[in-house]
Every structure is written in C-alpha cells, then in structure tokens.
Amino acid sequence: MTSFSIQNFGCRVNQAEAFSWAEEFELGGLRLEEDSTRADLVVVNTCTLTSRADRDVRKFIRKICRLNPKARLIIAGCSVDGGRAEFEKIPQARLLLSNGEKGGLTSRVLSETPGRRAGFSQPLRSRALLKVQDGCDLRCTFCVIPYVRGKSRSFDREDILSRAKKFVRQGFREVVLCGIHLSSYGHDLRPKGSLIELLQALVELEGMGRIRLSSLDPRFLDDKLIDFITSSQKICPHFHLSLQHGSDRILKLMGRESRVSGYEQILSRLRQNSPAASLGADIISGFPGESDEDFNETFDFLQNSPLTYFHVFTYSPRPHTPAEGWPQVEEHLKRERSSLLRNLSEEKRRTFRLAFLGQELEGVVVKKNDVGGEALTSNYIDVHALFCPNRPGEEVKVKISRVESKQTWGEIVG
Numbered sequence: 001m002t003s004f005s006i007q008n009f010g011c012r013v014n015q016a017e018a019f020s021w022a023e024e025f026e027l028g029g030l031r032l033e034e035d036s037t038r039a040d041l042v043v044v045n046t047c048t049l050t051s052r053a054d055r056d057v058r059k060f061i062r063k064i065c066r067l068n069p070k071a072r073l074i075i076a077g078c079s080v081d082g083g084r085a086e087f088e089k090i091p092q093a094r095l096l097l098s099n100g101e102k103g104g105l106t107s108r109v110l111s112e113t114p115g116r117r118a119g120f121s122q123p124l125r126s127r128a129l130l131k132v133q134d135g136c137d138l139r140c141t142f143c144v145i146p147y148v149r150g151k152s153r154s155f156d157r158e159d160i161l162s163r164a165k166k167f168v169r170q171g172f173r174e175v176v177l178c179g180i181h182l183s184s185y186g187h188d189l190r191p192k193g194s195l196i197e198l199l200q201a202l203v204e205l206e207g208m209g210r211i212r213l214s215s216l217d218p219r220f221l222d223d224k225l226i227d228f229i230t231s232s233q234k235i236c237p238h239f240h241l242s243l244q245h246g247s248d249r250i251l252k253l254m255g256r257e258s259r260v261s262g263y264e265q266i267l268s269r270l271r272q273n274s275p276a277a278s279l280g281a282d283i284i285s286g287f288p289g290e291s292d293e294d295f296n297e298t299f300d301f302l303q304n305s306p307l308t309y310f311h312v313f314t315y316s317p318r319p320h321t322p323a324e325g326w327p328q329v330e331e332h333l334k335r336e337r338s339s340l341l342r343n344l345s346e347e348k349r350r351t352f353r354l355a356f357l358g359q360e361l362e363g364v365v366v367k368k369n370d371v372g373g374e375a376l377t378s379n380y381i382d383v384h385a386l387f388c389p390n391r392p393g394e395e396v397k398v399k400i401s402r403v404e405s406k407q408t409w410g411e412i413v414g
Contacts, residue, residue, distance in 0.1 A: 002113050003031045005039035009057055010047025012214040014077065016129035016178040017102060018045055024106040030113065037067040041109065046079035048144060051316035054079060065092055074109065076102055081148035082319065099134075099149050126366045126392035127212070127376075128172040132160050132198065133179030137188075140244075141255045142287065144318035145180060154185050157198055164202055173209035173395045174236070174364045175202075182213065183220035196225050203234040209395065210364075210378055212236040215282065218243060218266050219258055226266065230273035237277035238380040239270055243310075244284050246298030253289055253323075260301055271306040278352065278380035279307045285341055286315040286334030288326035295337050302344060308352035310345045314338045346405070353381055353403045360399045360413060365390045375412065383410040 004025050006018045021043065022032060033039040042064055047053040057079050064071055075087050076097040087096050097105055135150040136143075167175055177199075179185060186193025202211055211234055218241050229235050243263055245251050251258050270279055283302070285295070302310060314334050317324040363377040365388060373388030375398045383398045384407055390396050402409040 001029065001031045002041060003033035003039045004041040004043065005033050005036035006043045006045065007036055007060055008045045009053055009060075010045075010049055010078070011180070012129065012176065012178040013131055013134065013180055014045045014047065015125075016131035016176070018043070019125060019129040020131075021106050025109070028106070028110040028113075030110075036064060036071075039068070039071060041074065041113075042068070042071045043074045043076065043105070043109075046075060046077040048078040048082045048148060048318070050313060050318075052314075054082075061087075061090065065090065074105065076105060078145070078148040082144065127174040127176055127364060128167040128170075129176045129178055130160065130163060130167070131155070131178045133182055133185045136181040137184070138181070139255060141253065141322040142284065142315065142318065144321055147320045149180050152181055152184050152188050154187070154189050154193065157186075157189075157193060157201065160198065161201055161205065164205055164208065168205060168207040168209075172393060174212060175209070176212045176214060177202075178214045181217060182215065183217040195220075196228055199228065199232070199235065203232050208234060210234055210236050212238060213240075215240050215242050217241075218263060219256070221266055223269065226269050227273065230270060230277070236378045236380070237274045238280075238378065239274075239277060240280040241266070241282075243281040245287065245294075246283075246301030247290075247294035250287055250290055250294050250298075254284075254287065255322075260297075263301075264305070267306050276356075276379050278309070279305075280380075281307050281310040282313065283310045283341060284313050284315050285338040286329040288315070288323050288328055290315075290329050290337075299340065299344065302341065302348075307348060309349040310341065312338050312341045312345065350403065350405060353400070353408050356381065356400045357403055358400060360397050363396055363398050365392050365394050365396055368392050373412075375410070381408055383408050385410055385412050388412050 006022060008014045008018050026032060036042050044061060046057045064073065071092060072094045073092045074095045075093055077099055080087060080096050081098045084096055087093050133154045135152045136146045137152045139146060164175060183195060185195040185198055202208060216239060244254055244256060246260055248259050267279060270277060361377040363375040365373055366376045367374040368388055368391060372386040375383045375385060375396055377383060390412060396412050397414040398410045399413050400408060400410045
C-alpha cells in the first residue's frame with residue numbers, strides 16, 4: 001500500500017488543509033506514515049511568511065531528497081506562489097501546486113496512484129481543524145501573504161456547518177476554526193455574513209464540543225464580538241490577536257490603522273470578561289525604522305498588558321512588500337530585541353501557568369505514549385501527565401500539580 005506523509009510549515013490554515021488531505025488520502029486507500037523519510041509520497045505544505053520559513057522549507061526538502069531519494073515530492077502553497085522556478089529544479093518534485101491549485105491536490109495524487117483500494121481514515125490530529133476562510137484584502141506594508149494567498153474568500157456557511165457536524169459524529173471534542181484573516185469571515189459573501197453569525201450557528205450544533213479560534217485581527221474585534229466569544233461556554237477562553245507592535249508610529253508605518261490605546265481597551269475588555277483566559281499576540285521586532293524608543297514603548301506595553309504570551313517574529317524583508325525597500329534595522333539589534341521580547345513572553349507565560357497551580361481545568365488529550373500523555377486545557381496550557389488512561393481527543397479534567405520554567409505537570413482526574 002502506498003504510504004504518505006505531510007509536512008506542514010506556517011499557519012493553522014496549512015494545518016487545516018493537511019487535516020483534510022490526510023483524511024481523503026486514507027479514504028482513497030493510502031496509508032499514513034509519520035516518518036517522512038520512509039514515506040512513498042511526501043506532501044510539503046509550504047510557508048513564505050518570513051525568510052526563516054523559506055529556509056526551513058528548503059532545508060526539509062533537501063533532507064528528504066538525501067534520506068528518501070525514492071519518494072515522490074508534492075510541493076504546495078505559499079512558497080510555490082512566491083518562487084515556483086526554484087522548485088522546478090528538484091528532480092523528485094512530481095507536482096508543484098500554488099495556493100489556488102491546492103483544491104485539486106488529493107484528486108490529482110489519487111488518480112496517479114496505482115493499486116489503490118478503499119480505505120478508512122484515522123484522524124491526523126486529536127483536534128479537528130476547520131478552514132472557513134482564505135486570503136486577505138488588507139495590505140500591511142510588511143506582509144507577503146495577500147500576494148501569495150489572494151483576496152479574502154469566505155466559505156459557504158452551510159458547507160462549514162456540514163463539515164462541523166461530521167466532526168461531531170466522528171467524536172471530536174474540540175474544533176479549531178482557521179482562516180488567513182478569520183476576523184473578516186463573511187464580508188465577501190452575498191448576502192454578507194460575519195464571524196459572530198458563524199460562531200452563533202456553530203455553538204448551537206447538537207453535540208458540539210469546544211471551539212477554539214485561531215488568530216483574530218483587533219481591527220475587526222468590536223465589543224459585540226468580544227462579549228460573545230468571552231461569554232459562550234463552547235468557545236475556548238484563549239484569544240490570540242495579531243497586534244504586531246506597541247508603538248503608534250511603527251503601526252502607522254506598517255499600514256495597520258491601529259493605535260496602542262485601542263489595543264489596551266480590547267485586551268482590558270477580554271481580561272475583564274474572561275479572567276482565566278489565555279491572551280496571546282503576534283509581535284514583529286526590528287521593523288524598518290524601529291528606534292530604541294519605539295522598541296521600549298513596545299516592551300513596556302507588553303510588560304504591562306494582560307497578555308499571557310506572544311509570538312515574536314524577527315522582521316525579514318519580503319518580496320513585493322513596500323517595507324522591503326526601506327532602510328533596515330541592523331541585524332544584531334533585531335536579534336537583541338527579539339531575545340528580550342521572547343524572554344518577557346516566557347516570564348508572562350510562566351506567571352500565567354502558576355496562577356492555576358492546584359486547580360482543576362477542562363481539556364482535551366492531545367498526545368498519548370507509554371509513560372503518560374499530554375492534555376491541552378481550554379485556556380491553552382499544555383499539561384504533561386505521568387498517567388493518562390484516556391485516548392487522544394477525549395475530554396478530561398486535569399489538576400495542575402507542578403509548574404516548571406518550560407513545562408507544566410498535572411494529574412488526570414476525570
């Protein structure tokens with residue numbers, strides 16, 4: 001039986017796509033092989049958000065070509081849109097697919113795979129990932145994604161609800177809602193829809209477990225939406241925002257049309273409404289023109305905010321973006337500033353986890369091994385347990401017993 005492996009880079013949308021591909025491959029008679037160096041077919045779902053992402057993609061492909069020279073490579077996604085010619089030189093690359101061509105990936109692969117038989121699918125992940133939107137209409141001066149993903153496209157609400165019902169029937173207790181610009185869901189539909197309307201329909205589905213939201217744009221996050229997502233028992237108290245910076249001057253250069261005071265109001269309302277919620281953010285360090293004062297403003301904002309963690313991206317010039325041609329911050333300053341922000345994030349993350357020491361939290365088992373397992377709490381704490389009788393995907397209650405610098409330990413209590 002032909003085996004396949006999928007290697008993802010980048011965002012939750014890529015993960016959601018791979019989640020669907022794996023199911024279709026298995027139903028088509030292919031066998032999932034977790035070790036990509038032993039698979040007959042290796043699908044690489046690429047990312048070009050940063051120069052580091054590009055390097056990671058190229059490094060992985062070189063590794064497969066070296067360790068698994070007989071594998072057929074399918075390379076898809078943003079890196080192909082950004083530089084197809086580079087991948088055309090790879091002898092093992094049997095198929096190159098842009099983002100616009102991804103929809104036909106599984107049918108093309110299955111049609112060219114001989115000796116198939118009807119199969120059944122085992123979930124690729126313990127939580128279901130549901131892609132509801134793709135593309136972006138905004139033009140932040142640092143971001144290449146609109147050029148490689150295209151305009152914002154929302155999927156039909158009834159199709160989304162149908163897929164969500166399928167996940168419920170399959171026994172998934174958590175569904176992760178994904179989109180390149182999730183907050184703009186429905187704005188392009190006719191009649192126009194909205195994210196809050198979609199969420200209202202999803203939480204009403206019979207048997208629906210928890211819904212976790214991927215990144216939200218604060219420019220689309222009004223009080224009505226905040227109040228809904230923080231009051232619904234079905235929506236995980238974990239909210240990740242694409243803030244990007246803590247200096248009004250840099251936000252203007254980024255084309256964000258946001259102000260730090262607005263961020264502070266949003267974060268304050270989220271924390272007031274949901275005291276136990278995990279609050280995260282994307283932050284870019286070393287953007288062109290970022291002065292010491294701009295960085296210090298960002299550091300102070302993050303330190304004093306109710307954010308519990310942040311993902312720090314060191315700025316790297318991206319093709320086709322205005323900021324690519326602007327005077328750049330020196331590399332050593334980028335590295336120093338990024339390190340300071342990451343250390344601050346670790347401090348805030350640990351402080352957040354310590355607040356739940358001795359408490360019982362609801363979660364889902366995400367990993368299981370011979371010596372125990374891991375559960376992800378609804379408020380985004382990854383808890384290691386030495387004894388875990390439950391299977392991946394099952395709901396549990398976990399009591400936090402120990403908090404270390406990098407890990408959290410607990411006991412499965414129900």
